[in-house]
Amino acid sequence: MKVTIHKLFDYLLETTAADPPECFIGFSLARSPRLKDFLADLDPDLSLDWNGASFLGLPSLRQRVLDQAGLDLPPDSVLITAGAAEANYLLFRQLLTEGDELITEAPGWPQAGVMAKAIDARLVEVPRDEVRGWWLDPEAVARAVTPKTRMIFLTNPNNPTGRLIPEVELGALAEIADRHGIWLVVDEVYAGLEWAGPRPPSIAGLTPFGITTGSVSKALGLQGLRTGWMICQTPQVIRDAMILRENSSEIMNVLGEHIADIALRPERLAASLGRARTEGAETLDRLDRFVTEEPRLSWHRPEAGLIGLARVAGTDGESLARALLAPPWRTFLLPGSAYGLPRHIRIGAGGGPEARLEEGLGRLSALLASGQA
Known part of the structure; x- marks a missing residue:
């Protein structure tokens, strides 16, 4: 479809x-x-051909992605993508098949519903509680799991309400993923802009079934670079996503990768x-x-x-x-x-x-x- x-x-x-x-x-x-903010740190002799270092993306950028997420994982746990949207797309396409069930939050990022329909998977929405400040109940997520569930997709902070899933509730969700062998994908594009508490841990560090997606688009205002990522402890997930990307965008935007690498330097x-x-x-x-x-x-x-x-x-x-x-x-x-x-x-x-x-x-x-x- x-x-x-x-x-x-x-x-x-x-x-x-x-x-x-x-x-x-x-x-x-x-x-x-603006571009001028990065010119002093860009090498004027930078080749705009593919960097040739890795199909996964610029190695130094992948390490910076892990560093900003606070994750002690190998750089090959990261695949650089055209924004978080492509990272999510690759995961939906590679991890879901017809007849599978995808659990997501409501309200939430609508990409999940579009992709479930395209794959002919069943979308199961768990409502957030508006009265309780758009709270997502982990127990409600657990009750939604069936033998056909293959993925849980969430945003943290939530898009569009700005509600955070705190560490203790992320731990409960990770335990659900572990218990049932379900992929738990958490889009973290707004991470770093927390107003009511610390940044919650990235889900890729809490369970082997956790997959973090993110980008430089929102918190850093670099949407036009189209530079994002996925992080996962399971090598096959990264490899399968890379294979699918080879048949769409193929490799990354080299200039965008280098600018993102500069933007993610700790001091910057x-x-x-x-x-x-x-x-x-x-x-x-x-x-x-x-x-x-x-x-x-x-x-x-x-x-x-x-x-x-x-x-x-x-x-x-x-x-x-x-x-x-x-x-x-x-x-x-x-x-x-x-x-x-x-x-x-x-x-x-x-x-x-x-x-x-x-x-x-x-x-x-x-x-x-x-x-x-």
Whole structure:
């Protein structure tokens, strides 16, 4: 079965084809650096041919991926991919077959549902508890397991709510994977931007069935590099994913790998995360005040990451998002229907000054007060 479009991407395609919005209340990544920020550390004689060192990716970059995740694993436990999305795609394609069951969270990253449908696997969604701040109950995940379950796919921090799975609950999930021999894939693209506690451990270090995916896209604002990874203790998983990648993107973006390698140097990484955390925390404070003061909105403030879900009273999220996108408001936010939640909107703290967030919030408030949505 062919891969079909999911609601999130469909909405983005439709809305970006129209006149570009003037303001954004929903940027999902930190302010992006510029190429000039890396030029002093790039070798002008760098060949743009494949680096030839390894089909798994630049060896020094793979080591930096392990270091930033706090994992004491060999570099061959890492495969460099075109973002976390490709890492997830390779895993879905290689580890699932027709008739298998895939457990995931709801709300969660919609790629899991799209790929389950394409593979003709059965998607089993475990609801997060909105009343308890979008908590995911490990026991509910355990109850969803059947003899046909082959994978559990989660995001930590959760996309789109920003709820963290703490270490003790990750341990419970790892025990489920161990007990049943199920692959436990955790997408950690927002790791490093925690507001309510320490960064939880990467799942690849907690169980041989754990697979961590991540990228430089969100916390470092380097989405355009398309540089991500998967980490797994099982060599066959890495090899199978590499084989599938050979038939799609084949090898990695050499320049992107070298820039990512620079970005993940300890001193650079600490400085970049520091800036992203300072800006993100300030913007989240502003969003929290806005939601608190706006009578038609409510939310659970994200524990990590740069996005969260706000519940809307009196209308559905998509009607509000489309009205806000139209003149005279010209402001973008993502409707919760992209995640199967029609009464919500996704708001974000990323993007920096270019997002014109303050102006966008004023327009959203005016629209909500106008009675037009």
